[in-house]
Amino acid sequence: MNQLMRKLLFLPPQASSMAGEIDALHYVVILTTLLGAALTTAVAVFFVVKYRARGPEAERPREKPAPRPPVWFEVVVVVGLFGLFVLWWIVGFSQYVRARVAPPDTLDVYVTAKQWMWKFAYPDGHSSLGTLFVPQGRPVKLIMTSRDVIHSFYVPDFRAKQDVIPGRYTTIWFTATIEGAHQILCAEYCGTGHSTMRGQVVALAPADYARWVGQAAAQDLSSFPDAGGAATGAPSMARVGERVAADRGCLRCHTVDGTPHIGPTWAGLYGSSVPLADGQAVLADEPYLTESMMDPLAKVRRGFRPVMPSYQGLLQAPEAAAVVEFIKSLRDVPPAAAGPMPPPTGPLPSQPVTP
């Protein structure tokens, strides 16, 4: 049934963990739509045939006003229709939230989009152009940014799409369920070459993926010449990030051992809840860390002076990603080794948004 409907509606293969249930809702919605439009038109045609004007009575005025449908009928129709839409909304929204909020322990890949190509940087330091390799059956999270204009990462087989925006990070996650190549298309108009900005996700069996990682590490695929030391083999992204942080002066204000300095320490920062100067709190995730590099005054941590300069334009996207990865590698270093800590706030949710 599923496969029959999928083929009738010309949908591509269901190659991700979310695709099946999204398609199921799709079938219900589209069938209701077709049926609703056909039924409404059929009733109208029936009325026209049944109540067509006959002979001279059409010219005489009516003796009494034409009947109105009873009020209860109108109420039932409106409430019924609204109920149907609300039902779609409940299912659609809960699917949407699950499609958007990544599960813990994803394999994270950094994606940089530019006119007109996709670049993928893996946590262990190597990278690829155009083709994203992922292990089948494991949740993969893409942390994406653009170097020029807005693009949109779209894999029809996964029913997954997310705009990729310059100056900020957006994420998308999926679990590929079918091995093989799945086309990537850019879905947001981005200039002359927009329609050629394609690529593919290659889902490999876990064993094949491990082998591919080994090979890739052996060939030097490092794409961070700025960070220096690329010639010595592919360092992990966290190592690259450490070097970038040292070169760019980050470590003059931020420590990595838990002691507060001019800026907050990076130790144990990732994934923690950061109290802000305005009394709010924010989860230290990739978007927050990136925003703090590019627009440091947007969310200043409580207890620190707003003195950090913006690194917008100074850090390349892969460098910023590497610094984030370095900060992530410090997540288990105990933060309160010494010195005063900013005052704590009350209990906070561990996720920024829950449905």
Add this chain to the structure above:
Amino acid sequence: MTMSEVIAAPERGGDGAAATGDVPPDYLRAASGVRSWLTTTDHKRIALMFYVVVLVMFMVGGLFALALRVELLTPRRTVMDAMTYNRMFTLHGVTMVWMFLIPAIPAVFGNFILPMQLGAKDLAFPRLNLASFYVYVSGLLITLGGMLAGGTDTGWTFYTPYSDSSPTRLLPVVSGVFVLGISTIMTGINFIATTHMLRAPGITWRRIPLFTWTIYGTSIIMVLATPVLGLALALVGVDHVLHLGIFDPAVGGDPVLFQHLFWFYSHPAVYIMILPAMGVISEVVPTFAQRRPSSYMAIAMSTLGIALVGFLTWGHHMFVAGISELDAGIFGALSMFVAVFSALKVFTWVATLYKGRIRLGTPLLYFFGFLFLFVFGGMTGVAVATQSLDIHWHDTYFVVAHFHFVMVGGSVTAFLAAAHYWFPKMFGRRYSERVGALSATAVFLGFVLTFFPQFLLGNMGMPRRYYSYPERFQWLHVLSTGGAFLLAGAIVLALGNLLVSLRWGPKAGSNPWGSRSFEWLSASPPPKNNFPAVPVLDFSPYDYTQSEEEAHARAFPR
């Protein structure tokens, strides 16, 4: 009502016709010469001038569409290069949205019919009305000039930061659209003032004909939403020229802010395009069924409902642009209300046919096309407002098919219905019903063949604005292109039929459809001042229990 009596009183001294009992000349013959047209403040003549220009723009936009469809016949280059294609779809969108769809029904039929449905002799501000025409033409010339100077390739949505850096003539195009927006606002203010101030004695808010209700609702949107578009486009233009960095993140701007501003206008703007179409249908159905609408208040109030809720749904264009899950949930839920209001109208139209005395005619045939296409297109709107489904469909041909179903299947079909329905009113002649029926059927078939394959393309994953595409999409594109030519031929046939009838059609008589709506109380074509005296309209415009003669006698008591 004393105020409106004073304003609506015809100038009896002017031609003396009403006083002496002679039949005054109709508005087409009231004065002659090019100058009398270009300087007229008669709403009917201004409506005709809009009619001519709007139809020319419809043809231009249609030619762009055909060029796009020809290019898409093959997966690679067919007749033009990528840059030309990208400019072409931008021009198609800009022309169709701002130069055709937005002014189409309000500025032509709204201008002509709204004062007559209110028993007034003109709009509240006749000179503002004339000015709005010249502002519209100026905006059009600026935009077309920009197109000739190279055009722009951003799409009609002008998304930043691409539009900040696009190497094309963005400034004249956005300036032209800005000026077109001023014309829209002038028109909207005029309609609102007229509806409030110039209703003939007896017309309460519950007796306003439904077409005027929808034009009134549309005018509210025009006045409230268009300034935001002007603001957003002005900022894009400035950003493009001076690189201020309002929307460009490379200099500290926020590209997504533009999307919020743009859709804050452009989502309500789709109701500027569809509400008047619903108004046309709300006149056609009671007239051809010869009975009152099954619920007048359902149509009137759902019009206001759409006009207001339409302002709260813009975020459903941004489900994958990085807005929060909470925002997506709220915008999705609010979008459902629009569908419920629209469904109320659909059910009311169908119920109005129940126990009618239905006569067939070309406008009613267009209604059937409208009904199927609008219900299907509208419900696919609910589908794309369902967040998880929109992830797959966003920015694909599914969305293209959806809004063409509503904008072409809905608005253009209703525009053609209006062109036929009010043709006898405007020109005093009848068109060929046989050619009318043929063209209405061909419009429907051509439309379905053009846009139904695009739903399937969207399901397959074909993104919008693709110059080249993977080969698996080709056969559906070929079908769609074939349909586009059929649709274009059908529209040319429909308009040709009307054009021929202008001169050779048989005389229509004042009320060929036997409608009771107030605009039909005057002669067809109407005299300059619309009515021989101020009508007293203390009855419903859908009262089919009284004959035409009784209605006349009540409206013009001796």
